[in-house]
Amino acid sequence: MLLQRFKLKPISLLTFNVLLAIWLGVFLNAAFYQKMQALTPYTGLKAGLFVAASVGVVTALYLFALQILNWKWTAKPIAIALIFIGGFAAYAVNTLGVWITADQIQNMMQTNIAEARDTWSWRLVIWFIGMVIVPIVVILKVRLKPESGLKQVFKKIMALLVSLMLVGGLLFIFYVDFAAIFRENRDLKGMISPQNMIAASVSYYKKKAPKQNLPLVHYGEDAQLSQALKGAPKLMVLVVGETARAENFALNGYAKDTNPRLSKQDILNFSQVSSCGTATAVSVPCMFSGMPRVDYDERLASHREGLLDIAKRAGYQVTWIDNNSSCKGTCDRIGEYKIPEPIKQKWCKNGECLDEILIDSLKAYLETIPKDDQRPQLVVLHQMGSHGPAYYKRAPAAFRVFKPICDTNAIQGCTQEALINTYDNTLLYTDYVLDSLINTLKNTTQYQTGLWYLSDHGESTGESGMYLHGAPYAIAPSQQTHVPMLMWFSSAWQQQEAKQIKCLAQQSKNKLSQDNLFPTMLSLLDIKTKVINPKDDMLQTCPKP
Template sequence: MFPGRGDAIAAVALPMSDSVSAADAAPPHAGRRWRWPVLQLSPRTVAGVLVLWCTLLLNQALWHKLAGLADFSDPWMLRRAVMAVLVGCATYLWFMLWSWPRLRRGAWSAILVLSAVVQYYMLHYGMVMDSSMVRNVMQTNFTEGMALFSPLMLVHVAVFAGLPVLWLYRGVRWQESRGRRAWGLSALAVLLALGTLLGGSVAMYRQLAPLIRNHTEIRFLINPLATVVSFAQVTLKPIFKPNRPFRAITEGAALGSSYGAASAVAAATHKPPLLVLVVGETTRADHFGLNGYPRDTTPELAARQVINWRQAWSCGTNTLASVPCMFSHLGKSGYEGRKFEYGSLMDVLQAAGLGVDWLDNQAGCKGVCDRIPHAQADQVATPAEVKQWCKDGECLDQLMVGLLDQRLQALPEAARSKGAVLVLHQMGSHGPAYYRRSSAQTKQFKPECTTHVTSDCSHAELVNVYDNSMRETDLFLARTIDWLQKKQDQYATALMYVSDHGESLGENGLYLHGLPYAIAPDTQKHVPWVLWPGSLQARTGMKEACARSGVDQRITHDNYFHTVLGMLDVRSPLYKPELDMLATCRS
């Protein structure tokens, strides 16, 4: 019922001895006028003190959450008191696992520091430490990681972890206790904690079961056990559970009839296709000007008369979940329950004979581009381009516009003559350093939040800086469309843009993204999706008026794979016309 309960109980081990080392037994240095008060305590007692600190002071996010739940309230706070006892017992078992001599001080200090860091992000950004968030942390690059550090975080860690760690090293001397008595007392403490945890869970089952079922985020707020369990799921589970075998999906991939010399398509429209797929980052639909947002955050796209779907929903709430899912043929439910690792949309397009390329201004393509040409934008740009668009290890997305010619020309001539698909993976509106996501030209809304500690800014400043990043995306897309228009004498061009997920901007105390999908607010799942049809539509006879008539239909990332295949007239046994949102608009 509780995260980590089973793991902690199964792994509990008792220290062989409470005997002290020479360093532990050494008296305080002589000659000092003031001495730190030193207590001679057993490890199990020290563990109990530290667990009390963790339970009461390092689980503030949990207690705040429970305090606000009407279905878990009582006038005397007895339910929360019982919850605190259960959390404390589970945490005590985890501390006793690390209570071995020469290990306990370092291990307990690490647990306290980790707990303080996690609590900071829970309180200031509304994060929860599920396995998906742990994967995000592990895949975050150095620059993105540094944006999450702040002086306030260091102060928080110094207070909530530094004080107990200082006491642990300066205020505790281990009480000598050897042999069976030490074993017996430690065993008694562990059994008492285990019995209380099991008995309390059974006694409170009627209250706890609906609580956990109705508010699944609670299990991820138990600090530090939620982080421990989630980290174990990410790191240890793959060791004991073999990796999924890989299955290719390229069999039967081929170019359709519009590529043949005898095509019925008029010669004027029989140019090879050039499609740019823009994978947006952290863009929420309700701040998209084309969707009716009061602020004009998309003036450039409006001027280019793109087709804008207003009811588009993401596959996940973070890049790691959404990007591989949207390029998969399986759809959300199939992708999350898959037993094999499969190739992606890009593999099918390449196998059909088109030239494909992936250009990244983010922290990687999450496996989607592993088998096709790909590059990081700042690694293939000239020093002059990097100087113009990059600062402090991060680059504006406009850097990629200047690299489009280079990436197109780098494709093999045989494939490029049939058609090309270029993917641009944005930095977009990635937080929390939103102020780095816009240029001086697009900073239209002021004052803006100029720190990555979003909770330090007013809501108005946070909205301003986020909307400025939307204006930057609008300008980036417009310049990409302008580049495509210049290529129309050689290619039949088009652009499709869809964001991977949305973002929380302080609503209900939530910031950033990455909450479990089932409990995430719509702001993290409702995303913009636009198409500039260009001249590519003529190849397959798509009627633009028909497409515009369906902009209020509900679509999801499940439609992406099949819509792109349909736009490019690429045949595959995996293609499902019912998921191609433009299929009914083609003659």
């Protein structure tokens, strides 16, 4: 009944396009204009004029595009699609400070139901109603005036000329400012909705979308174990962390004690480590690929053998145990341990599991290994870690030590103190999980045991208006790229490899990165292959025996 009473006067197609351009250009992009104001050197009136010019350029460009695309029979479908896409993109940019890039589209394509559900909140519902549903209802109710084809074409030509003149004039007046800002901040376009979502999707499908039936590229085919192996076989546990940032680790000097247990273990902590990417879909395949970040080819990595394949070829039993949204293709050709149902029932709820499932799963897996099995082992544990925005779900009640907490996934509405406390509690829980894994390995006497922990990327928790992760690497804050890394070795391993351990300890404050994982891990596992890059192998700096 309400929709039937709600009637609007007919408007021309030009008026429709102008109003739509204003909606897309002005109302969806407040965060972009705030960023432009922050990047300009001006203050006062001149800063205001520059922001107004930015609004004018974006709106005029949208009007130009709409005059080409929108005709009477296409106007409403295109408008609805743009408002729907733009509404969601603008929510991410304006409320979470997330820039829409091809990497973000990749994250969206690879997420699971549980992760997607964690992003839903009452704020998103309110935004969706106000910024998507209401405008779409208005569009459906609008009636377009009938106009002759000749008149419509004339209006379009005039509007196109006016749009070009407006864009050209404003860019001419502020050319130096626009050129300087976009030269240094090329990814700013990721803040302009809805073009960011459209452009990022096109970029994803052109550059990142997995191609089907590509031939497997073999890599490290010469891999073999060193002939000079001593003592019991090795068992290395590699823990791939999730969304942990180094600056919140007490081991790295953070004020709050987020590492009470690890600080008592005999570990090697590396305080200056950077990630390959700012999202799991990039960092995890990259760190296992053998390609350094600057040369990383995502398409090639998707169908080329990596670290785990090479270790398997050399004679290791390689096993992946997952508590996240998959291994991103890195474990496709190795064994993935199926977590027993009783363990799942103990730690899982609504499709998500606490990371203690990894402790029990590792113990259960080790129990399946026959006592006379002399194969060396590489086990990868993939954490849920500190995955946001529902940080409060990542740590059980006993680890909610830092208070007050943010017990919602609408993290923008929490105080900075509560949000940081909740995030820190997830790190406190990770500290417990890693400590428990180390203690498990201490009791595993069948092997020389070691543990290597490395987070995939960091996280923004409101700094500079940014939340979560996935920012373009060139402009990503240190919170998203500076990640924790630590190692632990059993007494048996330390006795056999004393010089290696001493060398690693000397690099605790060196600038390192996920590039170091591939070559250093292979060397630690006594695997010889020509694909090890000595420049990134931390053990290559060790004195030769």
